[in-house]
Amino acid sequence: MQPLDIVIYSVVLMSVILACAQHVICEPSDGLAEVPLIKKVINLIGFLAAGFSLLGSPMILGDVKGSILGILVVAMIAVAGIAGKLRRSRAPQSEKTPIPEDAISSHKPDPTLGWCGNCKAHTLPGDTVVTMHNGEVEGVTTSYRTICCGYCQARMLWNVPSEIQTTTNWTLGSALVVGLVTALSWTAFALWKHLGGLMIGLVSVPILIGVLAMLIWFLFLRWQWCKWLSQHPQTADE
Numbered sequence: 001m002q003p004l005d006i007v008i009y010s011v012v013l014m015s016v017i018l019a020c021a022q023h024v025i026c027e028p029s030d031g032l033a034e035v036p037l038i039k040k041v042i043n044l045i046g047f048l049a050a051g052f053s054l055l056g057s058p059m060i061l062g063d064v065k066g067s068i069l070g071i072l073v074v075a076m077i078a079v080a081g082i083a084g085k086l087r088r089s090r091a092p093q094s095e096k097t098p099i100p101e102d103a104i105s106s107h108k109p110d111p112t113l114g115w116c117g118n119c120k121a122h123t124l125p126g127d128t129v130v131t132m133h134n135g136e137v138e139g140v141t142t143s144y145r146t147i148c149c150g151y152c153q154a155r156m157l158w159n160v161p162s163e164i165q166t167t168t169n170w171t172l173g174s175a176l177v178v179g180l181v182t183a184l185s186w187t188a189f190a191l192w193k194h195l196g197g198l199m200i201g202l203v204s205v206p207i208l209i210g211v212l213a214m215l216i217w218f219l220f221l222r223w224q225w226c227k228w229l230s231q232h233p234q235t236a237d238e
């Protein structure tokens, strides 16, 4: 990596991270006139940086480094989009209707019981049928049953906290191993033009992004659970 490459990487990634963080954290404003200038500027810079990483960076950084930057930016935007959607979708529901008693397995926090991040409660498990439409063949659908929250039917947010903790540790370990392999193979290619390094590097980057996305998701589930746990101490029994 040349000093210029590092500068471009840092500027682009920081701009996109800032805009993504704003998207996830800040509440959307009702009217366009109410959006503060700083928010508009952050959005514009993030948008320009993302556009540059996808269209202009291969010309300046070269195909390989430009593509990596593009992949990183797309991955971040995807994660921010999902996180923002989840945040907004569950915000109104958690304040309104109380969850009926027969849907709750325990009021006392218990990491070995299923817990729903949408209901913010130990809800009983249910199951739902997921149908996937095959875009290429008309009319062909695949469906499968999957476990979900028995009350709100949330699939992704219903989890067993103790299992998530174990899975998070495994994912963290895998991320470190894949990250190390990625770093070593790209170093081997950068220093000695080792083609094997390039091959392994190209394969390991998408795997690394996948593992990191999973890790972020599991950490988000753990964060939700820990936040709830701090509001409902273990001793609070009824």
Ligand SMILES: [Zn+2]
Pocket: 116, 117, 118, 119, 120, 123, 149, 150, 151, 152, 153, 154
């Ligand atoms: Zn639920």
